[in-house]
Amino acid sequence: MIRRMEPVDVPAVVAVHLQSFPGFFLSFLGARFLSLYYSGICTASEGIALVYLNGKGAPAGFVAGTANPRGFYGRLLKRDGIKFALASLGALFRRPTVLFRLLRALTHPSGNPVGDEVAGLYSIGVLPELQGSGAGKKLVQAFLEQAAARGCRRVFLTTDRDNNEPVNGFYHSLGFSIEQQYVTPEGRRMNQYWISLADRKQP
Template structure:
């Protein structure tokens, strides 16, 4: 039986390790376990929206993290914890100085969705134990995350994911009720899709999660 709860400090090491196993070739994983632990530790803050799944043995098998105010959250996190992120990424920077621009973008990332910025909470990361992909665990933690989001009074959300060689993930979000908002290219030529979700299904465009600019 899978149990769900909010992320706690005790979950952080396992969440970071799950992220590394789920995305071994992604940039945050390249930055190392210490950086990933700082990343997940940041989501213990007020306003974070988090869900952790553990199996019947107590093993962490899924985690979703995000924030209701992504712009303010990442700005405050960088101001308060810049030294910890800098120290955690020092080894990679020494070995590969060319990663500095990309590291800066990672540290200042706020879920940008291209020229038009979505409104609402940002789903920053969702990870599922690789061996459990296709078992419904991803859908379970995503739906729990949306319920947690609504419990905090937020009815809109957005996320970004790779547009290329990522068909199953893109299809997963569409099946889960997310709508493609925009496609764009990052400075390092990575094609991305931005998806939006809204609890409002009435078709009232005044409550659409998309808008020009970024409301704070």
């Protein structure tokens, strides 16, 4: 079952994120930072956030993003920027060299596409035991349906280009196409995918 993400789901979503993305930057920033992030998405008027429930009715997967991506991040940082900074202190104490990367993470979304007809899919994860079960595909399809219902015409996402063949193949299989490739200051080569909601593959 897939339903809308609610604030009560955020701790479980954070737990799924940490298991899905060990070693990634957002995971390094910690559970408090992630809680603010996902709470901000699921309570925003432009938020598109869903959870996949297991047989016991507990969140075992999620997908999160928003319409008008640039507008969302600007408002989120204006409202909760200090909270995000405070939530990052533990990570900065553990590794002070991440400061500049953190500043970029908090300001980079200002370059995201803008407009109510565009949606950004920021994050998707499922528990390890659900990988390969089709849960991820169902979550993406549900996200696209919600984006279309909001009046969005296109959806974008980014993911790593290198050593990430299963994920890149997954998005290709769903009808996403690479429209941009770039390299982060840390040297990560990234793919930016887009899909037209009018042309997307149906389940």
